[in-house]
Amino acid sequence: MPPSHLYVHVPFCARRCSYCDFSIAVRSRTPVDEYTNALRTELAFGAVDGSTLDTVYLGGGTPSRLGGVGVANVLSAIRERAQIASNAEVTIEANPDDVNDISVAQWLAAGVNRISLGAQSFDDTVLEWMHRTHDSSQIGRAVKAIRRGGIENVSLDLIFALPAHLNRNWKKDVQRALELTPSHVSLYGLTVEAHTPIARWADRGAIVEGSETQYEEEFLYAHEAMYAAGFDHYEVSNFSLPAKASRHNSAYWTGAPYAGVGPSAHSFDGAVRRWNVAAYAEWVRRLSNSEPTIGGEETLTDENRGVEEEYLGLRTRRGLEVGGSELSVTELWETAGWGELDKPQTVAHNGHESVFPRLRLTPTGWLRLDSLAADLAARRSNRATAALSATPSHCYI
Ligand code: SF4
Structure with a gap:
């Protein structure tokens, strides 16, 4: 089946933010025509031919x-x-700083109906420290321009757990974000990634990362404030008003196939994950010679898929079916306040019906997501190995 979801990576930034390790191309002038022509050539390889997206x-x-105009040209391509x-x-x-009445009108005319705005903070000192290209007043002006132009669906990105010396007032930032009445909010805890400006600052002792306690307190405060404002915390990092969850990201979290174009973009056809070369110049060079842009690929084994399914289930409010000896440990997690076990549901698998409850992690559980997912995966992989020789009546993966 042709994919129903398309990701387009647009690598250009005016400067690198201090925390960013994404695949980007810093350009003072964006090479719109060069990029769009290359994208058209890549799309001609057939990534979405026959798709209804x-x-x-x-x-x-x-x-x-x-x-x-550039966004309109990409959507035409x-x-x-x-x-x-x-x-x-x-x-x-x-x-x-890229949002104004004219750009919003052109985006709307081209078919854009959702904007994810990189706010990050409403504190100008923090924005400067992050090397952002905008100040706090531009965030409010951008949201007003988007709404005035007729695009209702606005998501705001915020970063939490900043170094203490910045004296960032997280509660105030969350409230400022809510006052702009977004339909969706994404939160990211700051991590110091290698080869970023903040990694260099940390190496020479100029900054100290926020403590685990601060991370936990800020994450839980955001959960409470968003919940009180009517938001569903539907994924570990994402909050939405009713019916405003990101359909695109939700497709990733349910394991749906998707196509990706642009430098470093990933694609998944249900069995194989592929990714493009990351460097913009190399991506353009290959396309100008009509060469494939694939930089690597991996075929998911049944075990890979099982582990991914568990991880994706645990990071969303969808949750994950649990059974057998997992129940004892997940009941302990429930007692600790890390998860909730829903009513058992009947699941058909390989001609057998089994009754499994569903585990959903709470916000406190999400703070331990990696270790809980690893614990569950280890239990499942041991059982899967044993099950192969025991010819089970059902399996868990
Ligand atoms: S975080 Fe900053 S540098 Fe990184 S992709 Fe976003 S805007 Fe560009």
């Missing part, structure tokens, strides 16, 4: 650096190869 997501980098469904979710990531 339910979601299109322009991520980056900073897709809004393409401007109104996609429409030359695929249908975009009339009710599709079409998202672009934007920085506040």
Whole structure:
């Protein structure tokens, strides 16, 4: 089946943010025509031929650096190869300083109906420390321009757990975000990634990362404040008003196939995950010679898929079916306040019916997501190995 979801990586940024290790191309002038021509060539390899796209997501980098016309040209290039469904979710990531009445009108006319705005903080000292290209007043102006232009679906990104010396007032930032009445909020805890400016600052002792206690307190505060404002905490890092969960990201979290184009973009056909070369110049060079852009691929084994399914289930409110000896440990997690076990549900598998309860992690459990997922995966892989020789009546993976 042709994929219903398309990710387009737009790598351009005006400068590198101090915490960012994404695959980007820093450019003072965005090479819109060069990029769009290369993208058209890549799409001609057939990634979405025959598709009716339910979601299109322009991520980056900073897709809004393409401007109104550039985004319209990208969406036209996609429409030359695929249908975009009339009710599709079409998202672009934007920085506040790229948003104005003209760009919003052009994005809307091109079919964009959702904007994910990189706010990060409402504190100008913090924004400067992050090397952001905007100040706090531009965030509010951008949201007003988006709404005035007729795009209702606005998501805000915020970063928490910043170094203590910045004296960032997290509660105030969450409240400022809520005052802008977004339909969706994404939160990211700051991590010091290698080869970033903040990694160099940390190496020479100029910054100290936020403590685990601060991380936990800020994450839980955001959960309570968003919940009180009517948001569903539907994934470890994401909150939405009713019916406003990101359809594109939700497709990733349910293991659906997707296509990806642009430098470093990933694709998944249900069995094999492929990714493009990351460097923009190399991606353009290959396409100008009509060469494939694939930089690598991996075929998922049954075990890989099982582990991914567990991890994806645990990071979302969808949760995960648990059974057998897992029940004793997940009951302990429930007692600790890390998870909730829903009513048992009947699951058909290989001609057998089994009754499993569903485990959903709580926000406190999400703070331990990696270790709980690893614990569960280890238990399942031991049991799977034993089950192979014991010819089970059912299996868990
Ligand atoms: S705007 Fe986004 S992608 Fe670009 S440098 Fe900043 S964090 Fe990275």
